[in-house]
Amino acid sequence: MIPQTMHSIFAKPNHDEASRQNFVNDFRVHLASKVFPGNFPAYFGRVLPAFIKAQGREPKDRHEVRKVMTKDPYYQLWSAMQRNSQEMIWDSVIDAVERQLPDLLKKAKDLKGKGSLTLNPNVEVPKYHNAADIHLQPGAYHTDVAPDDLSAGAIYDRGTYIYSMGGLGAENDGLGRILQKFFHKQYPDKKIERVLDMGCTIGGSVSFWSTKEPGTEFHAIDVGAPCLRYGHARAKAVGANVHFSQQNAEKTNFLDASFDVVTSHILLHETSRQAIQNIFKECYRLLKPGGVMMHLDLPQAFGQNPLEGFLWEWEIYNNNEHFYGQLRELDTADVATKAGFDPAKFKIHQVASTWDDGQTPYSNENFTFPVYVAVK
Amino acid sequence: MPETQIRLPRVAKGKRPQFFDDPAVDQMMTFIIELSAEVSVLYDRVDTIERLLDSKGTISRTDIENYRAPDAVESERMARRDGYLKRVFRMHQNTTLPKAVKSKAKPAPKEKSKKRRK
Numbered sequence: 111m112i113p114q115t116m117h118s119i120f121a122k123p124n125h126d127e128a129s130r131q132n133f134v135n136d137f138r139v140h141l142a143s144k145v146f147p148g149n150f151p152a153y154f155g156r157v158l159p160a161f162i163k164a165q166g167r168e169p170k171d172r173h174e175v176r177k178v179m180t181k182d183p184y185y186q187l188w189s190a191m192q193r194n195s196q197e198m199i200w201d202s203v204i205d206a207v208e209r210q211l212p213d214l215l216k217k218a219k220d221l222k223g224k225g226s227l228t229l230n231p232n233v234e235v236p237k238y239h240n241a242a243d244i245h246l247q248p249g250a251y252h253t254d255v256a257p258d259d260l261s262a263g264a265i266y267d268r269g270t271y272i273y274s275m276g277g278l279g280a281e282n283d284g285l286g287r288i289l290q291k292f293f294h295k296q297y298p299d300k301k302i303e304r305v306l307d308m309g310c311t312i313g314g315s316v317s318f319w320s321t322k323e324p325g326t327e328f329h330a331i332d333v334g335a336p337c338l339r340y341g342h343a344r345a346k347a348v349g350a351n352v353h354f355s356q357q358n359a360e361k362t363n364f365l366d367a368s369f370d371v372v373t374s375h376i377l378l379h380e381t382s383r384q385a386i387q388n389i390f391k392e393c394y395r396l397l398k399p400g401g402v403m404m405h406l407d408l409p410q411a412f413g414q415n416p417l418e419g420f421l422w423e424w425e426i427y428n429n430n431e432h433f434y435g436q437l438r439e440l441d442t443a444d445v446a447t448k449a450g451f452d453p454a455k456f457k458i459h460q461v462a463s464t465w466d467d468g469q470t471p472y473s474n475e476n477f478t479f480p481v482y483v484a485v486k
Numbered sequence: 487m488p489e490t491q492i493r494l495p496r497v498a499k500g501k502r503p504q505f506f507d508d509p510a511v512d513q514m515m516t517f518i519i520e521l522s523a524e525v526s527v528l529y530d531r532v533d534t535i536e537r538l539l540d541s542k543g544t545i546s547r548t549d550i551e552n553y554r555a556p557d558a559v560e561s562e563r564m565a566r567r568d569g570y571l572k573r574v575f576r577m578h579q580n581t582t583l584p585k586a587v588k589s590k591a592k593p594a595p596k597e598k599s600k601k602r603r604k
């Protein structure tokens with residue numbers, strides 16, 4: 111058992127808060143290992159036979175599976191448990207953050223370290239983040255409750271750890287580890303002087319990159335101010351050197367051709383169809399000739415069987431991940447071409463969710479993340 | 487909580503899905519799961535008290551509040567919670583796939599981690 115690393119800006123839980131958080135974690139492990147798998151016998155044992163009996167054929171896609179599976183009592187009960195577990199993640203974490211907030215704000219001010227933070231209150235929260243609180247974090251990434259607030263970031267740091275059941279490693283930075291490893295395997299000789307990470311939230315991923323590449327200048331942008339403030343403090347706490355700024359990835363204020371790498375870690379599925387087009391276009395503008403765009407995200411619908419596809423989309427309907435739906439079927443090659451990239455230099459890589467020291471974020475070793483890569 | 491305490495938002499914006507025909511059943515599920523969590527928290531607290539009594543003979547509230555389960559203790563608690571969850575939710579679990587469909591049935595990996603973290 112590897113406990114989460116509690117760096118100096120971490121909202122450490124007290125006795126009962128820790129018990130509550132651990133319960134939610136164990137409840138989710140129980141759901142994933144003992145309850146979720148029962149959806150398969152429920153489907154193949156009764157839902158599918160009933161469908162075939164009524165229609166004389168199998169469901170043709172995940173949408174048809176959805177119509178019948180959502181009426182199945184096993185699926186309903188699992189869903190209710192899963193939804194409650196998600197709500198309880200945040201509630202159990204917010205207790206600890208709320209109790210210590212004044213102290214955390216003070217600690218953040220006093221922390222010494224590298225990097226910088228540039229906020230811009232004129233940056234608007236995009237519509238796709240205002241419609242609903244994505245994955246149910248109350249107040250989402252952007253709600254300020256106090257001057258210099260960082261609570262949303264503190265909540266995210268612990269909440270996503272419990273969400274993934276520790277699957278992103280003790281430092282909760284597994285996505286950065288995966289992509290950094292992939293980059294060097296793919297481009298062993300590329301020199302990187304300047305890197306931009308889009309939609310960095312608390313900078314978990316980009317801070318990992320930064321500690322591994324001390325000679326590189328790292329920039330990280332997000333629209334959510336409290337996450338950026340926490341991210342800056344967290345980066346200092348873990349010894350990273352990152353320049354955070356509050357900017358919309360669809361249109362930034364960086365100069366043309368000023369980055370060797372522009373990247374994102376699970377940003378795209380939380381933005382709109384139009385935003386993805388704008389983001390790719392912005393990446394093209396920001397890259398130096400020969401520079402690399404890399405976006406790591408969640409799996410698309412292609413190649414999944416109807417039941418699998420339906421189950422993957424549980425989060426769209428029940429965890430406020432509404433925008434993941436459009437990415438599931440998006441022709442990203444077309445988006446890249448329209449953004450200016452040469453279609454011959456665009457590729458979707460399926461990247462294994464493991465990293466060098468043998469850690470794997472997900473127990474299923476076959477699990478891969480799509481990474482959308484284009485070279486300018 | 488003192489009056490001056492900063493309050494954080496507690497409810498996520500967006501419609502809460504209804505999974506059952508009767509919304510009361512959805513609400514009952516929340517009651518039951520929350521209650522299960524509280525029993526588990528209480529159990530940890532009793533466990534803390536017992537451990538401290540074993541080692542110190544007499545204890546104060548502060549001793550309890552300051553106690554943090556070392557990894558070995560947390561592993562024991564985790565095993566206990568595993569058994570507890572299996573008991574409370576015992577009628578609703580199924581990990582056996584029908585033979586005929588095993589090959590087709592690939593669970594979504596995202597939900598598959600069995601790793602336990604504190």
Ligand SMILES: C[S@@+](CC[C@H](N)C(=O)[O-])C[C@H]1O[C@@H](n2cnc3c(N)ncnc32)[C@H](O)[C@@H]1O
Nearest residue numbers: 251309310311314315332333334358359375376
């Ligand atoms: C799932 S989180 C990303 C996690 C993070 N990259 C990591 O590796 O830990 C998505 C983030 O994207 C940000 N975001 C969404 N749309 C954005 C946009 N147009 N510009 C900048 N940030 C955006 C959100 O505020 C949120 O913090």
